[in-house]
Amino acid sequence: MSSQRKTVAGLILFGLIFLVIQTTAPRETDWLPSYSRNDKIPLGSYLIFDFLGDFFPGQQVETIRRPLYETLNDPATPDSINYLIINSAFGPDRFETDLILAKVRLGAHFFVAANNYSGALADSLNLKTAISYQSLLAPGGGFTSPALPESLSAPEWGKIHLSYYFSRIDTQEAVVAGKDLDGRPVFVKMAMGDGVLWLSSQPNAFTNFGMLHPGSTQYAATMLSFLPLQPVWWDEYYKRGFQGRTQILRYILGQPALRAAWYVLLLGAFLFVIFEGRRRQKAIPVIEPLQNETVGFVRTVSELYYQKSDHYNLSLKMINHFLEYLRGHFRVPTDSFSPAFVEKLSQRSGADAGQLRALFGLISRLRESGRCSESQLWELNQQIGKFYQQSGT
Template identity: 35%
Template structure:
């Protein structure tokens, strides 16, 4: 037992060491392109969202977690609507609401590599991916700056450029060193659309790791100082429920703890219910009570002293046995019947004669003694013993 205890302690220590190692192990960097404002991973926008109050002083910065149409139903709404994501999605209803919002003198800033066809067709421009991935394609500058400062966003990323119809009044604001347009503004009504094809330039990696926050700040400085509506709906969907489960799902360790606790509870209920299940009773096969019934009736007759009645029933059962087993007529107990019984059953001739004589004596008597009944029983048992082990004679 002591040896087993040492093994158990060793296993517990090893398991604890494994848990601690997993807990303190550095987590791998998540390079997912989320663009969400709460994410501090390289391609989140936590740093930029934190920078907005200084870019738009004394103006409200509001996170939007609903579709474009829902927000812009309020026609009195004014300011800058900012979208930064890999893909800008808007159906015809959302696009019309956005066009109406800009036409009233507001601004929409979109930084995306792919833009909804409803908007590109209306504003007469398109996005294209560069086939080659040269340093020039990821080196960006603003055309409005007299001395072109070059900003580089993460290498090994596929560059996207804008192709615009110059007759539609588009104004170039930025290009890459290869000469392709990547930032422009498009007039619509009293307002402007600002289109940028390099959303990675607005991420945490660009602002913090590359220390190039000036690019995002310069791009957004084209917008007037007005309230900012920061879209998170296209990246996260609607606002989550404010229940406690939302907190569990936001943090990976808490999420795993919740799932493990839930699985443990299910296993406990399964095994607990199995251990406390009601015992199924053993079903005994039905008993043949015929013999018990016969013994009871026999005891009743014997105790009442009616020995002849018992003897007559034994005689009737014996004669019935002869009829069924040997197909003999037992109406008359004569010598011919005795000989046929001896031949067919193989029983001793003297025994059969004794049985016949005793049956005749009992039938002629009004009553018999217990000794006579016992004699009849012994004769019949001896007959059954002889006929059960000796072969039957042919008819």
């Protein structure tokens, strides 16, 4: 068996073992507070959301996955709605607070249940919650309200203690609609314009765990009965630190079988990168670069002219090549060697103007005479070489 097949077989075997362990292992109860309509964990809100259609018969129940500043700024958002926000904490900023209060004055009923209130809303309403350390040691907890029958005033929650209460509220605006067993406010009504802002310090009353206890369903339903019969908007945006939007990865990690498959996939990808992701190819042969034969060719041609003592033809070829170089690199016309031409070439090339006058004087004499001696050919070569040095080319 090849190493590649062994690797694949090992991955498959490991994946099967991992899946068996994941599916047969006892599951721990997740006590994280999510308050999400999708979660069936103890502190999720699957049950209360499922009952909203019974609490508000004939009314549309809509899930909102957008922030308040988007939802309340939308012209399509009606004024007469019941907006439910259930979370462990609620702290809108100044802009969102102004939108909430404006929508309430137009007829909306905002129902917020949270343990902690902060931000501009808490500042505007002089609102603060506190926790009762004494009730944490007690076996139960709850609240009483003038609208609730006495039998519903104190349900026992067992592991969850509804220990938060409003330690500070604006008494001029707020009406206490519910108190805990110690007489402290836990449910507050604030009428504004045509609507009402309802604030509760006990979000756990709307969790799956809370509603499964005797009397708890009617207890939560009676709280919601304060709201009028109109469309219900359930917030899913402000959940678990603003992670209320549905996420594929979150769903995968929330399902044991899918989570195990996801981990196996990640492990397989990691092992593939380690063992199979290496570059496979033959050694690249070293190819020597082609030699530049131009210099050798020029040297051969020049030696041929020199041996034949044809200095004049050789000088003409050197002059023509030099003038072509000037036209191509410095963009100067070479039909006339006037003082203006010499000055322009000196500025563009950086060569000495006196040396240029001597060079072009020699070129002019050679052209006019039609002859070139060996000494003149040597001088021409030297003058052109000096130009290349001075111009940096």
